[in-house]
Amino acid sequence: MSKSRMEAFSDGVLAIIITIMVLEMKVPHGDQLADLRGLWPVFLSYVLSFMYVGIYWNNHHHLLQAVHRIDGKILLANLHLLFWLTLVPFTTGWMGENHFAALPTAIYGLDLLAAAIAYFILSHGLLKRHGQDSALAKALGSDFKGKISVVVYLIAIPLAFVHTAISCGLYLAIAVLWFFPDKRIERALG
Amino acid sequence: MSKSRMEAFSDGVLAIIITIMVLEMKVPHGDQLADLRGLWPVFLSYVLSFMYVGIYWNNHHHLLQAVHRIDGKILLANLHLLFWLTLVPFTTGWMGENHFAALPTAIYGLDLLAAAIAYFILSHGLLKRHGQDSALAKALGSDFKGKISVVVYLIAIPLAFVHTAISCGLYLAIAVLWFFPDKRIERALG
Amino acid sequence: MSKSRMEAFSDGVLAIIITIMVLEMKVPHGDQLADLRGLWPVFLSYVLSFMYVGIYWNNHHHLLQAVHRIDGKILLANLHLLFWLTLVPFTTGWMGENHFAALPTAIYGLDLLAAAIAYFILSHGLLKRHGQDSALAKALGSDFKGKISVVVYLIAIPLAFVHTAISCGLYLAIAVLWFFPDKRIERALG
Amino acid sequence: MSKSRMEAFSDGVLAIIITIMVLEMKVPHGDQLADLRGLWPVFLSYVLSFMYVGIYWNNHHHLLQAVHRIDGKILLANLHLLFWLTLVPFTTGWMGENHFAALPTAIYGLDLLAAAIAYFILSHGLLKRHGQDSALAKALGSDFKGKISVVVYLIAIPLAFVHTAISCGLYLAIAVLWFFPDKRIERALG
Numbered sequence: 155m156s157k158s159r160m161e162a163f164s165d166g167v168l169a170i171i172i173t174i175m176v177l178e179m180k181v182p183h184g185d186q187l188a189d190l191r192g193l194w195p196v197f198l199s200y201v202l203s204f205m206y207v208g209i210y211w212n213n214h215h216h217l218l219q220a221v222h223r224i225d226g227k228i229l230l231a232n233l234h235l236l237f238w239l240t241l242v243p244f245t246t247g248w249m250g251e252n253h254f255a256a257l258p259t260a261i262y263g264l265d266l267l268a269a270a271i272a273y274f275i276l277s278h279g280l281l282k283r284h285g286q287d288s289a290l291a292k293a294l295g296s297d298f299k300g301k302i303s304v305v306v307y308l309i310a311i312p313l314a315f316v317h318t319a320i321s322c323g324l325y326l327a328i329a330v331l332w333f334f335p336d337k338r339i340e341r342a343l344g
Numbered sequence: 345m346s347k348s349r350m351e352a353f354s355d356g357v358l359a360i361i362i363t364i365m366v367l368e369m370k371v372p373h374g375d376q377l378a379d380l381r382g383l384w385p386v387f388l389s390y391v392l393s394f395m396y397v398g399i400y401w402n403n404h405h406h407l408l409q410a411v412h413r414i415d416g417k418i419l420l421a422n423l424h425l426l427f428w429l430t431l432v433p434f435t436t437g438w439m440g441e442n443h444f445a446a447l448p449t450a451i452y453g454l455d456l457l458a459a460a461i462a463y464f465i466l467s468h469g470l471l472k473r474h475g476q477d478s479a480l481a482k483a484l485g486s487d488f489k490g491k492i493s494v495v496v497y498l499i500a501i502p503l504a505f506v507h508t509a510i511s512c513g514l515y516l517a518i519a520v521l522w523f524f525p526d527k528r529i530e531r532a533l534g
Numbered sequence: 535m536s537k538s539r540m541e542a543f544s545d546g547v548l549a550i551i552i553t554i555m556v557l558e559m560k561v562p563h564g565d566q567l568a569d570l571r572g573l574w575p576v577f578l579s580y581v582l583s584f585m586y587v588g589i590y591w592n593n594h595h596h597l598l599q600a601v602h603r604i605d606g607k608i609l610l611a612n613l614h615l616l617f618w619l620t621l622v623p624f625t626t627g628w629m630g631e632n633h634f635a636a637l638p639t640a641i642y643g644l645d646l647l648a649a650a651i652a653y654f655i656l657s658h659g660l661l662k663r664h665g666q667d668s669a670l671a672k673a674l675g676s677d678f679k680g681k682i683s684v685v686v687y688l689i690a691i692p693l694a695f696v697h698t699a700i701s702c703g704l705y706l707a708i709a710v711l712w713f714f715p716d717k718r719i720e721r722a723l724g
Numbered sequence: 725m726s727k728s729r730m731e732a733f734s735d736g737v738l739a740i741i742i743t744i745m746v747l748e749m750k751v752p753h754g755d756q757l758a759d760l761r762g763l764w765p766v767f768l769s770y771v772l773s774f775m776y777v778g779i780y781w782n783n784h785h786h787l788l789q790a791v792h793r794i795d796g797k798i799l800l801a802n803l804h805l806l807f808w809l810t811l812v813p814f815t816t817g818w819m820g821e822n823h824f825a826a827l828p829t830a831i832y833g834l835d836l837l838a839a840a841i842a843y844f845i846l847s848h849g850l851l852k853r854h855g856q857d858s859a860l861a862k863a864l865g866s867d868f869k870g871k872i873s874v875v876v877y878l879i880a881i882p883l884a885f886v887h888t889a890i891s892c893g894l895y896l897a898i899a900v901l902w903f904f905p906d907k908r909i910e911r912a913l914g
Contacts, residue, residue, distance in 0.1 A: 159351060159405050161729060166359030166546075169736030173744065174363065176810050178371065181748065181817040185825035204810070208803040215729050215799070229405070230523065233398040240366050240394070247371040255375035333800065349541060349595050356549030356736075364553065368561065419595070420713065423588040430556050430584070437561040445565035539731060539785050546739030554743065558751065609785070610903065613778040620746050620774070627751040635755035 157224050160232055161215075167236050168211045171243060175203055178247035199250035199262075202325060203242050206266065209332040210239060213273070220290040223283050231279045235272035241265050259321050260314035266325065267307040274300055303328050347414050350422055351405075357426050358401045361433060365393055368437035389440035389452075392512070393432050395519040396456065400429060403463070403522070410480040413473050421469045425462035431455050449511050450504035456515065457497040464490055493518050537604050540612055541595075547616050548591045551623060555583055558627035579630035579642075582702070583622050585709040586646065590619060593653070593712070600670040603663050611659045615652035621645050639701050640694035646705065647687040654680055683708050727794050730802055731785075737806050738781045741813060745773055748817035769820035769832075772892070773812050775899040776836065780809060783843070783902070790860040793853050801849045805842035811835050829891050830884035836895065837877040844870055873898050 179196050182189035214235075245265045249258040277294060284290045310324035369386050372379035404425075435455045439448040467484060474480045500514035559576050562569035594615075625645045629638040657674060664670045690704035749766050752759035784805075815835045819828040847864060854860045880894035 156409070159355060162352065162732065163355045163359055163401060163405075165729060165733045166356055166736055167363055169733055170360055170363040170740055172806070173737055173740040173810055174367065176814055177367070177744065177747070179814050181814060181821055183821070185818075185822035185828050187827060190827075190831070201807075204803075204807055208807075211733060212796070212799055212803075215733075219726070226402070229402055233402070236362070237391075237394055237398075240363055244366055244369050244371060248375075251371055251373070252375035257377060257380075258375050261380070346599070349545060352542065353545045353549055353591060353595075356546055357553055360550055360553040364557065367557070416592070419592055423584075423592070426552070427581075427584055427588075430553055434556055434559050434561060438565075441561055441563070442565035447567060447570075448565050451570070536789070539735060542732065543735045543739055543781060543785075546736055547743055550740055550743040554747065557747070606782070609782055613782075616742070617771075617774055617778075620743055624746055624749050624751060628755075631751055631753070632755035637757060637760075638755050641760070 157218055157221055160224060160229060161218055164214055164232060164236060165211070167240065168207055168214070171239055172204060172207045172211075175200055175207075175243045175246055178243060178250065195253045196247070196250035199246045199254070202322070202329065203246040205329040205333065207239065207242060209329065210235075210269070210273070213332070216293075217277055217280065217290075220288070220293045221280055221284070224280075225283070228276070228279055228283070231272070231276040235269060235276050238265055238269040238272050242269075254318045254322060256315045256318055259318040260311050263307050263311040263314065263321060263325060266328075267304065267311065270300065270303050270307060274304070299331060302331070347408055347411055350414060350419060351408055354404055354422060354426060355401070357430065358397055358404070361429055362394060362397045362401075365390055365397075365433045365436055368433060368440065385443045386437070386440035389436045389444070392515060392519065393436040395523065397429065397432060399519065399522040400425075400459065400463070406483070407467055407470065407480075410478070410483050411470055411474070414470075415473070418466070418469055418473070421462070421466040425459060425466050428455055428459040428462050432459075444508045444512060446505045446508055449508040450501050453497050453501040453504065453511060453515060456518075457494065457501065460490065460493050460497060464494070489521060492521070537598055537601055540604060540609060541598055544594055544612060544616065545591070547620065548587055548594070551619055552584060552587045552591075555580055555587075555623045555626055558623060558630065575633045576627070576630035579626045579634070582705060582709065583626040585713065587619065587622060589709060589712040590615075590649070590653070596673075597657055597660065597670075600668070600673050601660055601664070604660075605663070608656070608659055608663070611652070611656040615649060615656050618645055618649040618652050622649075634698045634702060636695045636698055639698040640691050643687050643691040643694065643701060643705065646708075647684065647691065650680065650683050650687060654684070679711060682711070727788055727791055730794060730799060731788055734784055734802060734806060735781070737810065738777055738784070741809055742774060742777045742781075745770055745777075745813045745816055748813060748820065765823045766817070766820035769816045769824070772895060772899065773816040775903065777809065777812060779899065779902040780805075780839070780843070786863075787847055787850065787860075790858070790863050791850055791854070794850075795853070798846070798849055798853070801842070801846040805839060805846050808835055808839040808842050812839075824888045824892060826885045826888055829888040830881050833877050833881040833884065833891060833895060836898075837874065837881065840870065840873050840877060844874070869901060872901070 179193060179200060182193065242265060245258070245262040249255075249262045252258045274297075277297070277300070281288075281291055281294060306324050306328050310321040313324070314321040369383060369390060372383065432455060435448070435452040439445075439452045442448045464487075467487070467490070471478075471481055471484060496514050496518050500511040503514070504511040559573060559580060562573065622645060625638070625642040629635075629642045632638045654677075657677070657680070661668075661671055661674060686704050686708050690701040693704070694701040749763060749770060752763065812835060815828070815832045819825075819832045822828045844867075847867070847870070851858075851861055851864060876894050876898050880891040883894070884891040
């Protein structure tokens with residue numbers, strides 16, 4: 155089974171998610187700086203989510219590069235990942251409009267956690283089909299970033315009810331961690 | 345005539361349908377759990393429709409794999425299928441916002457029925473062009489799932505006026521039935 | 535210069551146009567048949583525009599099949615066509631929400647006319663680059679459908695101020711005319 | 725690393741940006757010419773932004789044609805460019821709805837400036853990887869258009885607070901400058 159349509163469909167969904175998120179930033183009616191200022195939290199949450207969706211696209215791209223075989227279960231695991239990512243515009247909008255209030259910030263983290271788990275299921279499903287000696291296995295290695303992300307989300311979510319700045323700082327830290335291009339996969343493929 | 349652009353266009357439309365459906369889940373203004381709770385029916389209808397559009401993409405992908413020849417009529421049959429699927433965000437939103445009231449639930453089923461019939465027309469149009477000995481013919485087999493789906497929709501639609509939980513249970517049952525990767529097509533292609 | 539990205543971009547834009555048009559069909563708040571009934575004009579205008587955008591995608595697909603060379607001017611001619619087509623969701627929504635009132639119906643026709651002229655410019659730009667003996671030239675032939683469409687739009691637009699049913703009938707007639715798969719191009723390519 | 729998915733993702737994002745911008749042109753409730761007239765500034769800002777996004781797609785297409793090697797940093801530079809372009813529907817809508825008031829017009833220019841700088845970073849990142857003797861280096865040449873654009877934006881942004889017609893005239897001038905197909909790249913590739 156060809157992986158190209160799965161890539162094309164995922165590219166499409168991710169491209170649309172990243173673009174419709176901006177629709178949550180409603181055009182203000184006034185034309186003054188004060189009108190823009192009210193949009194800060196929505197803008198910040200947009201930037202954070204843009205980074206995350208960009209990272210997922212980037213990692214998905216890298217992951218699929220090393221893949222030779224896909225089947226029906228992989229297509230489902232991919233749809234499962236896309237499901238949690240399609241909720242990002244909603245969780246982003248809710249967090250932004252409520253100025254990073256506790257519950258919306260926790261729910262945002264829950265969505266990131268669910269997407270991280272879905273990505274883990276997808277990548278390990280692929281790993282099982284390619285074997286421990288495959289380029290994919292070498293590329294994923296110990297999947298340190300994937301594991302640390304899940305741990306950090308699990309810490310950040312309850313902390314939203316202590317202070318949301320801590321949770322947002324942790325979400326941002328994970329985004330920055332991933333933003334450094336993944337040398338392992340590039341090296342293993344190179 | 346090349347099938348690749350028909351695939352690309354269909355991927356695009358399905359990716360957009362699946363992503364804009366989430367726009368029907370309007371970001372609530374409050375930041376409490378109670379504000380989210382009001383969204384349950386919209387969320388549930390989103391999950392159901394995400395499964396359906398995902399299934400259609402999945403099956404469309406499988407179907408086209410075994411296809412060698414397309415022509416103008418096939419393009420039209422494909423557009424016809426996409427037409428009914430583009431209405432899914434509307435029927436989903438209407439059903440969700442009205443908490444699975446009778447008429448919206450019936451109309452949702454009508455849309456699923458129309459899409460199922462359109463898929464039948466498309467797959468049988470392809471079958472006619474490829475012959476009874478083709479990989480496609482073997483892959484489709486008796487098309488048991490396709491036929492049972494139509495029958496179940498026909499039963500579920502009037503039952504919405506008895507109790508919508510029955511209809512929704514039947515819609516969900518069909519979604520679950522299709523979610524099991526289609527061994528027949530994979531076997532015939534393998 | 536490769537035509538594949540121009541195709542991919544056009545497919546993307548057309549897929550999005552066809553899908554976001556449905557967003558103009560706002561989900562009604564009530565759950566009764568009367569609530570749906572108010573949507574008839576919006577639904578009818580959606581069906582008409584779906585046919586038109588589908589036809590443009592179809593014809594664009596056929597046209598590009600026979601094309602070997604594109605350049606910067608062709609990319610611009612293609613963007614020009616897409617510009618008029620991106621206005622279709624707006625003109626469709628305006629016509630539908632105003633129950634096919636005179637001015638919106640005339641403006642809808644103007645948009646169709648502009649798109650038809652843009653398609654003419656694109657196809658004749660391609661023709662000039664491929665010569666009178668090319669497969670493209672044979673495929674386009676006398677471009678009877680293209681010419682008759684422009685004439686009919688020119689008649690239908692002012693008639694919207696007499697009776698909009700006449701204009702809509704003419705728009706529909708042209709859509710039906712194009713919906714018959716274009717034998718000429720298929721034959722010339724075959 | 726393959727450039728094809730980066731192209732596909734960028735095509736997707738640009739296609740969606742260009743199409744959802746039209747959603748800012750809200751369908752007016754009345755059916756008279758006066759109702760349309762109120763949309764002039766929104767329409768004009770749409771046309772300007774359509775030209776800009778079209779130009780970016782066009783240039784991106786040309787740029788990537790001459791590219792052989794991409795890596796993680798290039799993917800990030802590309803995401804960075806897309807980030808500023810995803811804000812165009814917002815800045816366009818704000819400028820249009822406020823009838824080209826000073827601040828929105830300046831912010832619109834700031835977004836164009838940021839996108840121009842991001843494009844510069846992307847193209848020079850690619851240049852560094854391909855060397856001074858590459859087809860890409862010859863194609864970019866002195867990058868006169870890129871440099872003059874940045875200078876003009878820097879002049880146009882503060883002038884918005886003197887008279888916005890000057891800024892808009894300068895934005896339009898740059899759009900027209902780019903609209904002439906880039907002979908340099910085509911010649912170097914030819």
